[in-house]
Every structure is written in structure tokens, then in C-alpha cells.
Amino acid sequence: MAAIVLAVINAKWIHPSLAVRLLKANLPGGLQDDSAIMEFAQRQPLEEKLTPILAAAPRILAFSVSIWNHGLTLELLEKLEQAWSSNPACTAPFIILGGPELTPLPPETAIFRFADFVIRGEGEEVFPRLCQAVLEDPAEAKTRYGKFIQADPVDLNAIKPGYDLYTDEDLKNKLIYVEASRGCPYACGFCQSAVKPKTAFLVREFPPEVFLARLDRLLCRIKNGKQPKNGAPRTIKFLDRSFNVNIPWALEILEYCLTKTTEETENGNHFQFHFEMVPVVFPKTLRTMIARFPPGSLRLEIGIQSLNPQTCALIQRTSNPERELEVLRFLRRETSALVHADLIAGLPGEDLVSFGRGFDKLWIALGGAFNEIQLGILKCLPGTPVHTMAEAGTNKLIYSKTAPYEVLTTDKLSLTDMEKIKNFARFWELIVNRQLLPLPPDKPVFARFMELSQQLFRHFGRNWGLPKEELRETAGLLFPAIEKTEEASA
Ligand code: SF4
Numbered sequence: 001m002a003a004i005v006l007a008v009i010n011a012k013w014i015h016p017s018l019a020v021r022l023l024k025a026n027l028p029g030g031l032q033d034d035s036a037i038m039e040f041a042q043r044q045p046l047e048e049k050l051t052p053i054l055a056a057a058p059r060i061l062a063f064s065v066s067i068w069n070h071g072l073t074l075e076l077l078e079k080l081e082q083a084w085s086s087n088p089a090c091t092a093p094f095i096i097l098g099g100p101e102l103t104p105l106p107p108e109t110a111i112f113r114f115a116d117f118v119i120r121g122e123g124e125e126v127f128p129r130l131c132q133a134v135l136e137d138p139a140e141a142k143t144r145y146g147k148f149i150q151a152d153p154v155d156l157n158a159i160k161p162g163y164d165l166y167t168d169e170d171l172k173n174k175l176i177y178v179e180a181s182r183g184c185p186y187a188c189g190f191c192q193s194a195v196k197p198k199t200a201f202l203v204r205e206f207p208p209e210v211f212l213a214r215l216d217r218l219l220c221r222i223k224n225g226k227q228p229k230n231g232a233p234r235t236i237k238f239l240d241r242s243f244n245v246n247i248p249w250a251l252e253i254l255e256y257c258l259t260k261t262t263e264e265t266e267n268g269n270h271f272q273f274h275f276e277m278v279p280v281v282f283p284k285t286l287r288t289m290i291a292r293f294p295p296g297s298l299r300l301e302i303g304i305q306s307l308n309p310q311t312c313a314l315i316q317r318t319s320n321p322e323r324e325l326e327v328l329r330f331l332r333r334e335t336s337a338l339v340h341a342d343l344i345a346g347l348p349g350e351d352l353v354s355f356g357r358g359f360d361k362l363w364i365a366l367g368g369a370f371n372e373i374q375l376g377i378l379k380c381l382p383g384t385p386v387h388t389m390a391e392a393g394t395n396k397l398i399y400s401k402t403a404p405y406e407v408l409t410t411d412k413l414s415l416t417d418m419e420k421i422k423n424f425a426r427f428w429e430l431i432v433n434r435q436l437l438p439l440p441p442d443k444p445v446f447a448r449f450m451e452l453s454q455q456l457f458r459h460f461g462r463n464w465g466l467p468k469e470e471l472r473e474t475a476g477l478l479f480p481a482i483e484k485t486e487e488a489s490a
Pocket of ligand 1: 184185186187188191192193194241242278303
């Protein structure tokens with residue numbers, strides 16, 4: 001039995017957590033051998049999470065808490081506490097909580113009731129010291145550290161990467177996360193990167209030679225290990241928030257990745273690299289590099305969020321809508337990159353008309369095909385400027401007080417508008433992003449798809465658990481009729 005269990009509830013089974021691997025990798029040798037990672041998936045029944053933790057009976061139980069697992073982690077901690085308190089033979093472990101979600105939350109937050117220690121900030125340096133102290137003398141550790149520990153940003157040169165802790169099974173079947181840098185130079189009002197103190201989020205990069213040596217080792221393991229037989233791409237996803245802000249550094253890493261795109265495993269799997277890039281930094285050198293990637297080898301997540309300049313100004317987002325659209329047109333016409341663009345509904349100053357106009361501009365710039373638009377709802381994350389605005393009543397942002405803190409209404413969007421947008425987003429994901437139905441790539445589609453999503457909701461009575469073929473058929477029948485009606489009335 002391990003003395004330390006590092007637990008996390010991941011969004012999906014295929015999304016392994018780099019955070020818990022980093023924590024384990026940075027434990028000193030003896031403690032590392034005496035620690036175990038336990039990963040669960042959001043949809044797994046509670047019992048399946050509870051049982052292995054109780055059976056492991058660790059002395060320290062650490063959870064990585066994120067916005068998407070906060071509620072489930074709280075629920076699990078409640079059940080664990082009940083189990084420990086109802087069985088006198090069990091000794092409850094010391095609970096350590098950490099993760100980006102927790103940093104700005106106030107001490108009275110419900111989840112903290114279960115914690116002996118809460119690490120705010122980056123944990124790789126303080127977590128090993130804390131574990132050692134707790135195992136040696138818990139009372140002394142509590143006096144020395146207190147319950148809330150403010151951890152400074154770590155020295156990236158001093159930490160171990162955690163990639164060796166991906167198992168062969170992970171490398172065969174899951175997305176593989178890596179990070180070449182941390183932080184973002186921008187401070188968009190809704191983003192965790194804007195949480196104070198901003199210094200904690202300034203960009204720090206791993207030296208390229210160090211990072212690339214580690215990445216190379218990881219890719220060799222993937223290539224020489226067992227791989228699925230379907231020839232599917234093996235995706236390496238960079239967690240960097242804004243990979244392209246330092247262009248010479250980004251080019252060095254991209255150049256290496258490009259050399260790997262021609263390599264295949266024995267089952268015909270090839271590497272695909274996934275980066276999050278900001279559209280406001282797209283010089284010619286970067287464009288030329290991206291254009292060299294072969295089809296299927298590069299996925300780009302481009303955060304657009306809003307094409308309304310007033311809205312961007314209200315949230316202090318550095319933006320240039322025309323330039324951003326031009327970048328997307330370039331990517332569509334002159335590269336093979338698969339583009340995934342993000343938009344957020346519910347931002348201050350944006351009504352349904354303005355949002356729809358932005359959506360259509362984005363759709364036409366992306367040109368349909370295999371590109372995706374992901375439509376998210378604004379989250380008022382504690383500690384962010386948008387959260388401060390909401391608390392002050394600015395723009396009448398009303399939001400849910402529990403994670404994920406989604407906006408419910410604004411001065412420009414009623415509850416009904418928000419419900420319609422959420423329903424639109426759900427059907428867009430099911431139908432367009434999953435390519436069930438081709439939409440005209442060169443025409444505005446927002447109003448038509450809004451009508452379609454409303455009709456589909458009325459038809460099915462729900463927007464989840466729908467049989468794919470029935471959805472394809474129904475949407476395929478309804479959409480032409482909506483188009484005809486709209487063209488007749490134009
Ligand atoms: S550019 Fe992206 S990561 Fe940076 S602050 Fe804005 S939303 Fe956050």
C-alpha cells in the first residue's frame with residue numbers, strides 16, 4: 001500500500017492528468033516509490049472512485065482540483081469522510097488539495113472543510129516538502145505550514161517533467177499532454193491567467209533543448225510501444241496557454257515536431273501535434289512553418305472569444321477582429337492545419353445579434369470543412385476581473401455561484417437567450433463539429449442553425465443521448481426547409 005495517493009477526476013478517460021504525474025515525479029526517490037496515482041473519469045460512478053481509495057488506505061491523500069472536477073471531488077470527499085468516520089478501524093488520511101481552481105477561492109469554500117492543507121499556486125516544489133513533513137510529524141507540519149500554503153511559481157529548470165510516468169497503456173490509448181511553457185502575457189478578464197497576482201502567470205519557458213530531449217524520449221516510447229491497429233493519429237497536446245507568443249522559441253519546437261510528422265508506428269499511426277495559439281501574433285515566419293505541416297499532423301486551437309471590439313475592450317482582451325479573421329482565412333487556404341476556434345457567449349456588452357454576427361464571420365473565415373467552432377458560455381471564475389464585475393453588478397452579470405460559475409443572464413442576454421445559445425452549442429457540437437451534416441461554408445448560418453437547434457429540441461425533447469443516425473436524418477430533413485423559408489422571406 002502506498003503512503004501517498006495522488007488522485008484526480010479527469011474530464012474523460014482519454015485525458016490523463018499531467019498535474020499528478022508532475023507531483024509524483026518531483027517527490028524524492030523513497031517517497032516516489034511509496035506513492036501511487038489514481039485517476040478517475042467524470043462519468044465513473046462514485047462507488048468506483050470511493051472503493052480503491054478506501055482500499056489503498058494512504059496516509060496522505062492529495063487531490064488535483066480543476067473547474068470541471070470541483071463538484072465531483074467535493075462529493076467524493078464527503079463520501080470518504082462518511083466512510084472513515086463510520087468505521088473505527090479506518091484512519092482518515094491527511095488531505096492535501098491543490099490545482100488552479102483553488103488558488104483564488106476564499107477559505108470558507110465548502111471543499112476546504114475536508115482539507116488539512118491547501119496548496120495555492122504551483123505545487124511541484126512545496127508538495128514534496130509538505131509530504132515529508134506530514135509523514136514525519138503531522139502536528140509539527142500543521143504548525144509550520146498552516147492550512148493554506150501560498151506556493152511561488154516554480155523554477156522550471158529545477159523540476160522533473162513527469163512524462164516517464166505515462167504508462168504504456170496511456171501512450172497507446174490516450175491523448176498525451178506535454179507543456180513547453182507556463183503562463184500567458186495577456187490578461188483577458190474571464191481567464192485564470194488574469195487572476196492576481198499576475199506575476200504568477202508571466203510566461204516562463206522550458207529551455208528548448210531540455211524540453212525537446214524530453215519530448216524526443218516520449219515520442220520514441222510511443223513509436224516503439226504498442227499502438228492501436230487502426231492507424232489513428234497519436235495526439236500530443238501542448239498545454240501551453242499561448243504557445244506562439246515567443247516566435248523564435250516556438251519555431252524551434254515546431255521545427256522538431258515537423259520532423260516527427262513523417263514517422264509512423266508499425267500500425268501506421270502517425271503523430272499529430274495540438275497547440276493553443278493566440279491569433280494576434282502570427283508573423284510570416286510562423287505562417288511559413290505551419291504551412292509545411294502535412295495534412296492531419298497539426299491541430300490548432302485559436303481563441304477568438306469575441307469579434308465585438310467593445311466587448312473585447314470591456315474585458316481587456318487584446319484583439320483585432322479583422323486581423324484575427326485574416327489569420328483564420330490564411331490557415332484555411334494555405335495550410336493543412338485543423339483549426340478549432342473558440343467563441344464565448346455571455347460576455348459583457350454582447351447581445352444575441354452581435355454574437356450571431358461574430359459567429360457568422362468566424363464560420364465564413366473558417367470555411368466549414370474540417371474546422372470546428374467551439375461555443376462556450378462565459379464562466380465568472382473567482383479571482384478574475386469578470387468575477388469582480390459580476391460581484392459589483394456591472395453589466396448585470398448573474399452567474400452560478402458554484403463551479404463552473406457559468407453566466408445565467410446579462411444586461412444583453414435573457415435567461416431564454418442563454419438557454420437558446422446553450423441548446424445551439426450542444427447541437428452544433430453534435431451535428432457540425434462531428435460532421436453529421438454539411439452546412440454551406442460561404443454563407444451566414446447562425447440564424448438558420450439557431451432555428452434548426454430549436455426545432456430539434458422540440459422534436460427530440462432533449463439535446464443529449466440522441467441516436468446519431470436519427471439525428472443526422474432529422475437534421476438533414478429540417479435544415480433544407482429552414483433554408484427555403486428563410487430565402488423566400490429574404
Ligand atoms: S490569451 Fe488566452 S490564456 Fe491568455 S489571458 Fe487571454 S484567454 Fe487567457
